Amino acid sequence: MVVKKTYRLTKEGIAELEQELEELIAARTPIADSIRTAREFGDLAENSEYQSARAMQERNESRIVEIQHVLQNVELIKAPRGDSKVQLGSTVKLKGKDGKTKEFQVVGTVEADPLNGKISDESPIGRALLGKKEKDDVEIKTPLETATYQIVSIS
Numbered sequence: 001m002v003v004k005k006t007y008r009l010t011k012e013g014i015a016e017l018e019q020e021l022e023e024l025i026a027a028r029t030p031i032a033d034s035i036r037t038a039r040e041f042g043d044l045a046e047n048s049e050y051q052s053a054r055a056m057q058e059r060n061e062s063r064i065v066e067i068q069h070v071l072q073n074v075e076l077i078k079a080p081r082g083d084s085k086v087q088l089g090s091t092v093k094l095k096g097k098d099g100k101t102k103e104f105q106v107v108g109t110v111e112a113d114p115l116n117g118k119i120s121d122e123s124p125i126g127r128a129l130l131g132k133k134e135k136d137d138v139e140i141k142t143p144l145e146t147a148t149y150q151i152v153s154i155s
Contacts (some may be wrong), residue, residue: 006075008108008121010089014074017110021067024060031057070110077108086129086154088121094138094149101152106130 009017035057038050077089086092091105104119106129112120119126128138129151136151 004073006073007070007110008075008077008088009070009111010077010105010107013107013111014071014076017067017071021064021071024064024067027060031060084133084154086132086151088130090129091155092129093152093154095152096147096149102149104129 034053038047038053041047041049044050079089088106094102104117106121106126107118109120109122112118121130125140128140132138132151134151134154138149140147140149
């Protein structure tokens with residue numbers, strides 16, 4: 001029995017993937033033109049321009065297939081409905097003992113972008129936050145430290 005994997009994404013995450021897919025499909029023609037031009041340089045075995053253009057085409061096509069697969073198996077993360085607990089799609093504001101605040105949005109793994117505050121529900125921080133309520137203390141373990149934060153708000 002084959003288990004179908006679903007990819008949980010926010011509406012914004014789906015829109016970003018659809019935009020990237022459009023751009024990749026639009027890039028097919030210029031890449032094909034590059035291959036055609038490079039092919040005219042002669043011996044394909046020693047033609048670095050041809051090899052490079054083919055590699056670019058393979059990366060582009062791989063990414064197209066990957067995005068199409070994700071979009072065919074997507075499950076929309078609906079905005080949290082006034083629930084006071086952290087769940088997929090929630091934006092959580094945390095305050096540390098030092099008074100510093102951090103803000104994270106809990107998203108699915110495909111959409112995760114920690115440098116921009118989007119953390120996966122499967123990450124250590126995401127797992128620590130899920131199910132917590134405002135005013136709860138959350139212990140977040142990172143490779144450098146273990147810190148305790150209080151949940152200030154959930155939206």
